[in-house]
Amino acid sequence: MSRWIDACALDDIDDEDVRPFEHQGHAYALYRVDGQVYATDGLCTHERVALCDGLVMDHVIECPKHNGRFDIRTGRALGAPVCVNLRTYPAKADGGRVFIQIHTEPA
Template identity: 70%
Template sequence: MSDWIDVCALDDLDDEDVTRFDHGGRTYAVYRCGDRVHATDGHCTHERVHLCDGLVMDHVIECPKHNGRFDIRDGRALGAPACVDLKTWPARVAGGVIQIQV
């Protein structure tokens, strides 16, 4: 069974922002878009650059290195150089805390 893991307070993450979260030997990228939260693998599938340094706009994260773009809602790669989708993880807000299910 998968567990819900606390990431941070919802108020600690600005709207259209991303944070890095490391847990269990894995790096995640956790996003806030309004009152919705999302989680993906923390590295770009193109060259394994940390996505936490990228730009989030309209549910899209842009990798800071080669501008690969992904839809944070489903992990879909949106064009070259990123051609492989990101793995996504269930995310929620419970009691004002962002949680992901791993």
């Protein structure tokens, strides 16, 4: 089952920036580029470093530890040292808030 989660205010994310978000013990990274919002897992697939400390350029997040890069739209790993793609999540801005769609287990 999937549902939309209210993650933060749209104004909390500057353009070409990343913000951390945690929900039920899972780390996510929220991005804003050219007025669009995106969401990925919050940890690099290489050494599990927080991507919220990385650098966003266009639609690419660069990990702060070893400079691995991912396309935030698709999660595609863009070269060494990262070779495993990053999981992405549908994201939207609505009413000045950012929402991400995540899979939740039935209660």
